[in-house]
Amino acid sequence: MDTQARRTHDEWIALRCRLGEPEAFAELVRELEQPLLYYAAKLLANDEAAFDVLQEVWLTAYRAIRRLEDPRTVRSWLYRITHDRAIDRIRSDRSRGRAESVQAESRPEELDNEPSFDGEGAQALHRALDRIDLKHREVLVLHFLEDLPIGEIAGVIGVPAGTVKSRIHYAKRALKEELDQHEQS
Amino acid sequence: MSNPDESLRERLLRQHVPEPEKLANYKKETQAMLEREERRLKFYGWYITAIWIMVVIMGMMFALVAGWSGDRPIKVYFTIGVTLMMLLIGGAVQLISVFLARARLEIVKDIKGLELRIVELESLLRDRNR
Numbered sequence: 517m518d519t520q521a522r523r524t525h526d527e528w529i530a531l532r533c534r535l536g537e538p539e540a541f542a543e544l545v546r547e548l549e550q551p552l553l554y555y556a557a558k559l560l561a562n563d564e565a566a567f568d569v570l571q572e573v574w575l576t577a578y579r580a581i582r583r584l585e586d587p588r589t590v591r592s593w594l595y596r597i598t599h600d601r602a603i604d605r606i607r608s609d610r611s612r613g614r615a616e617s618v619q620a621e622s623r624p625e626e627l628d629n630e631p632s633f634d635g636e637g638a639q640a641l642h643r644a645l646d647r648i649d650l651k652h653r654e655v656l657v658l659h660f661l662e663d664l665p666i667g668e669i670a671g672v673i674g675v676p677a678g679t680v681k682s683r684i685h686y687a688k689r690a691l692k693e694e695l696d697q698h699e700q701s
Numbered sequence: 702m703s704n705p706d707e708s709l710r711e712r713l714l715r716q717h718v719p720e721p722e723k724l725a726n727y728k729k730e731t732q733a734m735l736e737r738e739e740r741r742l743k744f745y746g747w748y749i750t751a752i753w754i755m756v757v758i759m760g761m762m763f764a765l766v767a768g769w770s771g772d773r774p775i776k777v778y779f780t781i782g783v784t785l786m787m788l789l790i791g792g793a794v795q796l797i798s799v800f801l802a803r804a805r806l807e808i809v810k811d812i813k814g815l816e817l818r819i820v821e822l823e824s825l826l827r828d829r830n831r
Contacts, residue, residue, distance in 0.1 A: 521820040531810040567727040638712030
Protein backbone atom coordinates (compact mmCIF):
# COMPACT_ATOMS: atom_id res chain seq x y z
CA MET A 517 0.00 0.00 0.00
CA ASP A 518 1.52 3.38 -0.95
CA THR A 519 1.55 6.42 1.34
CA GLN A 520 -1.59 8.01 -0.08
CA ALA A 521 -3.59 4.79 0.06
CA ARG A 522 -2.38 4.22 3.60
CA ARG A 523 -3.51 7.70 4.62
CA THR A 524 -6.96 7.24 3.10
CA HIS A 525 -7.21 3.87 4.79
CA ASP A 526 -6.18 5.40 8.15
CA GLU A 527 -8.77 8.12 7.81
CA TRP A 528 -11.47 5.61 6.96
CA ILE A 529 -10.63 3.44 10.00
CA ALA A 530 -10.44 6.49 12.29
CA LEU A 531 -13.85 7.67 11.09
CA ARG A 532 -15.31 4.25 11.77
CA CYS A 533 -13.75 4.30 15.25
CA ARG A 534 -15.30 7.70 15.90
CA LEU A 535 -18.67 6.32 14.85
CA GLY A 536 -18.21 3.53 17.39
CA GLU A 537 -18.05 0.60 14.94
CA PRO A 538 -16.97 -2.34 17.09
CA GLU A 539 -14.60 -3.91 14.53
CA ALA A 540 -12.88 -0.67 13.59
CA PHE A 541 -10.64 -0.33 16.63
CA ALA A 542 -9.54 -3.95 16.37
CA GLU A 543 -8.64 -3.24 12.74
CA LEU A 544 -6.66 -0.17 13.77
CA VAL A 545 -4.74 -2.26 16.29
CA ARG A 546 -4.02 -4.94 13.70
CA GLU A 547 -2.87 -2.33 11.21
CA LEU A 548 -0.53 -0.34 13.44
CA GLU A 549 0.55 -2.80 16.09
CA GLN A 550 3.71 -3.91 14.33
CA PRO A 551 5.16 -0.50 13.36
CA LEU A 552 4.29 1.00 16.75
CA LEU A 553 5.92 -1.93 18.49
CA TYR A 554 9.00 -1.49 16.34
CA TYR A 555 9.10 2.23 17.19
CA ALA A 556 8.61 1.64 20.92
CA ALA A 557 11.20 -1.14 20.98
CA LYS A 558 13.72 1.09 19.22
CA LEU A 559 13.11 3.88 21.75
CA LEU A 560 13.22 1.67 24.80
CA ALA A 561 15.66 -1.00 23.64
CA ASN A 562 13.57 -3.50 25.56
CA ASP A 563 10.74 -5.64 24.19
CA GLU A 564 8.96 -6.09 27.48
CA ALA A 565 8.84 -2.35 28.17
CA ALA A 566 7.73 -1.80 24.56
CA PHE A 567 4.79 -4.19 25.05
CA ASP A 568 3.78 -2.35 28.26
CA VAL A 569 3.98 1.01 26.51
CA LEU A 570 1.94 -0.27 23.60
CA GLN A 571 -0.80 -1.48 25.94
CA GLU A 572 -0.98 1.97 27.48
CA VAL A 573 -1.12 3.46 23.99
CA TRP A 574 -4.13 1.35 23.01
CA LEU A 575 -5.94 2.19 26.21
CA THR A 576 -5.35 5.93 25.75
CA ALA A 577 -6.31 5.72 22.09
CA TYR A 578 -9.48 3.75 22.81
CA ARG A 579 -10.60 6.37 25.30
CA ALA A 580 -9.71 9.37 23.16
CA ILE A 581 -10.26 8.38 19.53
CA ARG A 582 -13.85 9.62 19.47
CA ARG A 583 -12.52 13.09 20.23
CA LEU A 584 -9.82 12.99 17.55
CA GLU A 585 -10.30 16.21 15.59
CA ASP A 586 -8.64 15.24 12.33
CA PRO A 587 -8.98 11.54 11.43
CA ARG A 588 -6.28 11.92 8.76
CA THR A 589 -3.68 12.32 11.49
CA VAL A 590 -4.55 9.12 13.35
CA ARG A 591 -1.19 7.53 12.52
CA SER A 592 0.96 10.42 13.76
CA TRP A 593 -1.40 10.82 16.72
CA LEU A 594 -0.71 7.22 17.74
CA TYR A 595 3.02 7.71 17.26
CA ARG A 596 2.84 10.82 19.45
CA ILE A 597 1.12 8.87 22.23
CA THR A 598 3.73 6.12 21.89
CA HIS A 599 6.53 8.68 22.00
CA ASP A 600 5.11 10.34 25.12
CA ARG A 601 4.55 7.05 26.94
CA ALA A 602 8.00 5.77 26.00
CA ILE A 603 9.66 8.98 27.17
CA ASP A 604 7.71 8.79 30.45
CA ARG A 605 8.95 5.26 30.81
CA ILE A 606 12.54 6.24 30.12
CA ARG A 607 12.20 9.07 32.64
CA SER A 608 10.85 6.76 35.27
CA ASP A 609 13.67 4.32 34.54
CA ARG A 610 16.05 7.20 35.28
CA SER A 611 17.72 6.87 31.93
CA ARG A 612 16.07 10.01 30.71
CA GLY A 613 19.46 11.64 30.39
CA ARG A 614 19.95 9.72 27.17
CA ALA A 615 16.67 10.89 25.69
CA GLU A 616 17.07 14.48 26.74
CA SER A 617 20.59 15.04 25.64
CA VAL A 618 19.44 17.39 22.96
CA GLN A 619 22.35 19.57 22.10
CA ALA A 620 21.98 22.79 20.16
CA GLU A 621 21.45 21.62 16.62
CA SER A 622 22.55 23.77 13.79
CA ARG A 623 20.83 23.64 10.44
CA PRO A 624 22.77 21.50 8.01
CA GLU A 625 24.10 23.33 5.00
CA GLU A 626 23.74 20.57 2.46
CA LEU A 627 20.39 18.93 2.94
CA ASP A 628 20.28 17.61 -0.62
CA ASN A 629 23.45 15.62 -0.30
CA GLU A 630 21.96 12.95 1.92
CA PRO A 631 22.99 9.32 2.03
CA SER A 632 20.54 6.80 0.63
CA PHE A 633 19.82 3.44 2.24
CA ASP A 634 17.89 1.75 -0.54
CA GLY A 635 20.62 -0.73 -1.27
CA GLU A 636 21.42 -1.54 2.35
CA GLY A 637 20.47 -4.82 3.95
CA ALA A 638 17.53 -4.50 6.31
CA GLN A 639 19.25 -6.55 8.98
CA ALA A 640 22.36 -4.33 8.97
CA LEU A 641 20.17 -1.22 9.10
CA HIS A 642 18.06 -2.62 11.90
CA ARG A 643 21.18 -3.30 13.97
CA ALA A 644 22.94 -0.06 13.08
CA LEU A 645 19.86 1.88 14.23
CA ASP A 646 20.44 0.54 17.74
CA ARG A 647 23.97 1.93 17.76
CA ILE A 648 23.12 5.55 16.97
CA ASP A 649 21.94 8.23 19.38
CA LEU A 650 18.33 7.94 20.61
CA LYS A 651 17.17 11.26 19.20
CA HIS A 652 18.59 10.33 15.80
CA ARG A 653 17.24 6.79 15.96
CA GLU A 654 13.76 8.09 16.69
CA VAL A 655 13.48 10.40 13.68
CA LEU A 656 14.93 7.80 11.36
CA VAL A 657 12.51 5.12 12.49
CA LEU A 658 9.60 7.48 11.84
CA HIS A 659 11.13 8.48 8.51
CA PHE A 660 11.83 4.94 7.34
CA LEU A 661 8.70 3.29 8.71
CA GLU A 662 6.00 5.76 7.88
CA ASP A 663 7.55 8.32 5.60
CA LEU A 664 5.72 10.94 7.66
CA PRO A 665 6.04 14.56 6.52
CA ILE A 666 8.52 16.69 8.51
CA GLY A 667 5.68 18.63 10.16
CA GLU A 668 4.05 15.46 11.44
CA ILE A 669 7.33 14.05 12.77
CA ALA A 670 7.81 17.38 14.56
CA GLY A 671 4.34 16.95 16.07
CA VAL A 672 5.12 13.41 17.20
CA ILE A 673 8.38 14.20 18.98
CA GLY A 674 7.47 17.74 20.02
CA VAL A 675 10.27 19.75 18.40
CA PRO A 676 10.26 22.40 15.63
CA ALA A 677 10.23 21.24 11.99
CA GLY A 678 13.70 22.73 11.41
CA THR A 679 15.11 20.58 14.18
CA VAL A 680 13.53 17.48 12.64
CA LYS A 681 15.14 18.29 9.29
CA SER A 682 18.56 18.68 10.80
CA ARG A 683 18.12 15.59 12.97
CA ILE A 684 17.19 13.48 9.94
CA HIS A 685 20.22 14.79 8.12
CA TYR A 686 22.66 14.08 10.94
CA ALA A 687 20.94 10.80 11.74
CA LYS A 688 21.43 9.57 8.18
CA ARG A 689 25.07 10.51 8.34
CA ALA A 690 25.53 8.77 11.67
CA LEU A 691 23.77 5.69 10.36
CA LYS A 692 25.90 5.63 7.23
CA GLU A 693 29.04 5.90 9.36
CA GLU A 694 27.85 3.04 11.54
CA LEU A 695 27.16 0.90 8.50
CA ASP A 696 30.55 1.70 6.96
CA GLN A 697 32.37 0.98 10.20
CA HIS A 698 30.54 -2.29 10.58
CA GLU A 699 31.37 -3.25 6.99
CA GLN A 700 35.06 -2.50 7.52
CA SER A 701 35.26 -4.47 10.74
CA MET B 702 17.08 -13.31 -0.02
CA SER B 703 15.14 -10.06 0.07
CA ASN B 704 12.46 -9.23 -2.42
CA PRO B 705 13.52 -6.13 -4.41
CA ASP B 706 9.90 -4.89 -4.61
CA GLU B 707 9.56 -4.94 -0.86
CA SER B 708 9.82 -1.50 0.73
CA LEU B 709 12.41 -0.59 3.33
CA ARG B 710 9.52 -0.34 5.80
CA GLU B 711 8.47 -3.94 5.27
CA ARG B 712 12.04 -5.19 5.37
CA LEU B 713 12.77 -3.34 8.61
CA LEU B 714 9.57 -4.51 10.26
CA ARG B 715 10.44 -8.10 9.47
CA GLN B 716 13.70 -7.69 11.39
CA HIS B 717 11.98 -7.17 14.70
CA VAL B 718 10.69 -10.51 15.89
CA PRO B 719 9.54 -10.41 19.51
CA GLU B 720 9.52 -13.56 21.60
CA PRO B 721 6.34 -15.50 20.72
CA GLU B 722 5.46 -16.02 24.38
CA LYS B 723 5.70 -12.30 25.19
CA LEU B 724 3.77 -11.43 22.05
CA ALA B 725 0.99 -13.88 22.92
CA ASN B 726 0.84 -12.48 26.46
CA TYR B 727 0.65 -8.93 25.19
CA LYS B 728 -2.12 -9.80 22.73
CA LYS B 729 -4.12 -11.58 25.40
CA GLU B 730 -3.75 -8.75 27.90
CA THR B 731 -4.51 -6.07 25.33
CA GLN B 732 -7.67 -7.85 24.21
CA ALA B 733 -8.84 -8.31 27.80
CA MET B 734 -8.05 -4.66 28.58
CA LEU B 735 -10.00 -3.40 25.57
CA GLU B 736 -12.95 -5.65 26.40
CA ARG B 737 -12.95 -4.26 29.97
CA GLU B 738 -12.79 -0.75 28.60
CA GLU B 739 -15.67 -1.43 26.22
CA ARG B 740 -17.79 -2.72 29.12
CA ARG B 741 -16.86 0.37 31.15
CA LEU B 742 -17.89 2.66 28.29
CA LYS B 743 -21.18 0.79 27.84
CA PHE B 744 -21.87 1.06 31.55
CA TYR B 745 -21.08 4.76 31.42
CA GLY B 746 -23.53 5.15 28.52
CA TRP B 747 -26.30 3.40 30.47
CA TYR B 748 -25.47 5.47 33.53
CA ILE B 749 -25.84 8.75 31.59
CA THR B 750 -29.13 7.52 30.04
CA ALA B 751 -30.43 6.56 33.50
CA ILE B 752 -29.52 10.00 34.85
CA TRP B 753 -31.37 11.66 31.96
CA ILE B 754 -34.47 9.54 32.51
CA MET B 755 -34.34 10.34 36.21
CA VAL B 756 -34.05 14.07 35.53
CA VAL B 757 -37.04 13.97 33.17
CA ILE B 758 -39.17 11.98 35.64
CA MET B 759 -38.19 14.25 38.54
CA GLY B 760 -38.95 17.33 36.43
CA MET B 761 -42.38 15.96 35.54
CA MET B 762 -43.15 15.01 39.12
CA PHE B 763 -42.04 18.40 40.34
CA ALA B 764 -44.23 20.13 37.77
CA LEU B 765 -47.23 17.95 38.71
CA VAL B 766 -46.79 18.53 42.44
CA ALA B 767 -46.37 22.25 41.86
CA GLY B 768 -49.52 22.25 39.72
CA TRP B 769 -51.60 20.51 42.41
CA SER B 770 -50.70 22.92 45.18
CA GLY B 771 -53.16 25.65 44.28
CA ASP B 772 -52.18 28.01 47.05
CA ARG B 773 -48.97 29.06 45.29
CA PRO B 774 -48.82 32.33 43.38
CA ILE B 775 -48.96 32.19 39.57
CA LYS B 776 -45.33 33.36 39.31
CA VAL B 777 -44.10 30.01 40.65
CA TYR B 778 -45.91 28.01 37.90
CA PHE B 779 -44.59 30.36 35.28
CA THR B 780 -40.99 29.98 36.52
CA ILE B 781 -41.28 26.18 36.64
CA GLY B 782 -42.89 26.08 33.19
CA VAL B 783 -40.24 28.29 31.61
CA THR B 784 -37.40 26.31 33.25
CA LEU B 785 -38.80 22.99 31.99
CA MET B 786 -39.34 24.43 28.54
CA MET B 787 -35.75 25.71 28.42
CA LEU B 788 -34.46 22.32 29.54
CA LEU B 789 -36.49 20.56 26.87
CA ILE B 790 -35.42 22.95 24.11
CA GLY B 791 -31.76 22.76 25.21
CA GLY B 792 -31.89 18.96 25.25
CA ALA B 793 -33.55 18.82 21.84
CA VAL B 794 -30.97 21.17 20.28
CA GLN B 795 -28.16 19.10 21.78
CA LEU B 796 -29.70 15.88 20.47
CA ILE B 797 -30.18 17.31 16.97
CA SER B 798 -26.58 18.56 16.85
CA VAL B 799 -25.34 15.10 17.88
CA PHE B 800 -27.46 13.45 15.15
CA LEU B 801 -26.26 15.95 12.55
CA ALA B 802 -22.59 15.46 13.48
CA ARG B 803 -23.07 11.70 13.30
CA ALA B 804 -24.78 11.90 9.93
CA ARG B 805 -21.96 14.11 8.63
CA LEU B 806 -19.37 11.60 9.87
CA GLU B 807 -21.29 8.74 8.21
CA ILE B 808 -21.24 10.59 4.89
CA VAL B 809 -17.51 11.42 5.17
CA LYS B 810 -16.83 7.78 6.10
CA ASP B 811 -18.71 6.53 3.01
CA ILE B 812 -16.85 9.00 0.79
CA LYS B 813 -13.52 7.85 2.26
CA GLY B 814 -14.53 4.23 1.69
CA LEU B 815 -15.12 5.02 -1.99
CA GLU B 816 -11.85 6.99 -2.21
CA LEU B 817 -10.01 4.06 -0.74
CA ARG B 818 -11.59 1.70 -3.26
CA ILE B 819 -10.50 4.00 -6.11
CA VAL B 820 -6.93 4.25 -4.77
CA GLU B 821 -6.77 0.46 -4.47
CA LEU B 822 -8.06 0.01 -8.02
CA GLU B 823 -5.55 2.56 -9.32
CA SER B 824 -2.70 0.76 -7.63
CA LEU B 825 -3.97 -2.56 -9.03
CA LEU B 826 -4.01 -1.08 -12.53
CA ARG B 827 -0.50 0.33 -12.06
CA ASP B 828 0.76 -3.08 -11.00
CA ARG B 829 -0.87 -4.72 -14.03
CA ASN B 830 0.62 -2.20 -16.43
CA ARG B 831 4.13 -2.75 -15.11
